Amino acid sequence: MKIFLTLSKISAAVLLLLLGACDSDESKDTSSLIFKFTAKAEDELLVFGSKKYTTPLQQSITIERLDFYLSNIQIKDAKSDTYYSEPDSYRLLSFDQDQATVTFMVENIPADFEISEIKMAIGVDSEANTSIDHVGDLDPTNGMAWDWNTGYKFLSLEGRYFDGNNELGQEIKMHIGTDKNYAPVSLTFDEPFKIVGAFTLVYAVDALAPFGTVDLEEGTVFMNDERGDQVALDYRNHLLLIEETFGFVK
């Protein structure tokens, strides 16, 4: 009996030690912010592949997959007017019929931050665009790289266009990149907040945004040309919409 007692005491001590190891000093000083992105069209969850959607120019399309880079996430503290920058902040968000939601966490944000602004960009900045140090998700084998001179696709959208004549439809390929299409987006909060618990920012990704003003009758491949630039203009302010935030205390 005595032995059992001793053992359980030892176990308790070991358990405490283990728990102590998890509760590192760092976690007391930092917080994490969860970003959640959901692919949508016409304010509903996007149905990939099968469902036909209508573009603003009333053209009939399906969307098979959507991939884009988010980069350089920065979080501003209202008190000190300083930003926390996520290191190697290049994240590839991929949506298809198996994955309509992408979630990631930005860690090591100073815990005393009162967040008043979140900055990020759609695309890859010019410095990283032609570097061979593929940090973050900048892996050239992800299917998003063109070559070492022109860099990465910022957004890749694959789908089909049905013009009424061809039952099969024809392939839509939006492969948008190049430095001038790098699109910073900023979200500001009138009332700064502190991160408490699992604070989550929920974004809708509007998969129809890249179709804003383009006429598919003129062609369905959009790359490093004027028509690709038009797609980038269409999506830069409309691709990401903040839908909801939850878990914060003012």
Add this chain to the structure above:
Amino acid sequence: MKIRLLIGWISLMLLVACTDDTTIRSPTPYQFEPPILFGDGFEIPNDNPFTEEGIALGRNLFYEKMLSRNNQISCGTCHQQSKAFTDGAAFSTGLDGALTSKSSMSLVNLHWQSKFFWDGRALSLEAQALQPIQDHIEMDLPIEEAVSRLTESNTYRKQFAAAFETEEISGDLIAKALSQFMRTLVSSNSRYDQHLLGENVLTDQEKLGMDLFFTHPVANTGLRGGNCGDCHKTILTSGDRKDFLGFNNNGLDVDDNLEDGLMATTGKPEDKGKFKAPSLRNIELTAPYMHDGRFATLEEVLDHYNSNVQTSSTLDQQIVEATNLPEAVLPVKLGLTEEEKEAIIAFLHTLTDETFITNENFSDPFEN
């Protein structure tokens, strides 16, 4: 006192369990180092981790003629190292002399590919590995027969035990070992790789060819391109891994003559005539070209894309809309000059990797 003895005994047993003297030895993990330029964007299946013993077994099986009905051919017959693991023929010859319906594919950098065979019917290398063994034209050996032949061999029983901790040989384990070996077939030391790593090894013509290879032409701005990189992507020069994006109808035939291709796998009419975009690494060594080996030379391949593309309902839109000539319409004219075509071919030759075709770890272990 008794309890102390017991604890001592248990501790001793635990120590013994940790030493190398136990009868069942675990296989040695093989630390795979991806080439610096390729990145680590690949997955090794959880249920088939790399081990030294598994790779060695897989190499033996790859070159094992016992895996064909008449003991005459092995995987290595149609996938020869000196030809970058192809066989130099338009169609491969099976064990009875009959021809297969497709050209043998190069086996290279398979980590970064996700769908196998020209029609993408295998979703993993493990699923691919057993099909040629059982194919009636190729090796024509039922897997049960393969298992029983290998089980009769003392050597193989030992090798399976070393690789998978069981002497119970199965089709599943044959596939796993073959896949482990095939995953080691990495080619990353071509002059193209050396150039990207900063060495001055390319001629001006090769550099021009490289730029043309990767550029999608924009006729009205004068941006000239060969439009190759749209399908043969960046460092791997193989197709997109996502879904079935790495399959294209590249204009070989008109609608009436289109083979099923990817449609045979997906059942979708829009996939008719699409075939896997193969890696172009070591392309100099893998002639003839296309899924049916219809082009004997790279010059013929370039001529096809430049001026012989056939129009069909599933022709890749990236080919339909790409041209260097502002006025060009279908049938497609890419509109490269002779000089530009020659430059692209010169670049393709920089993808040859001598260390790949001479690496002894990939060679036939039964030859010497």
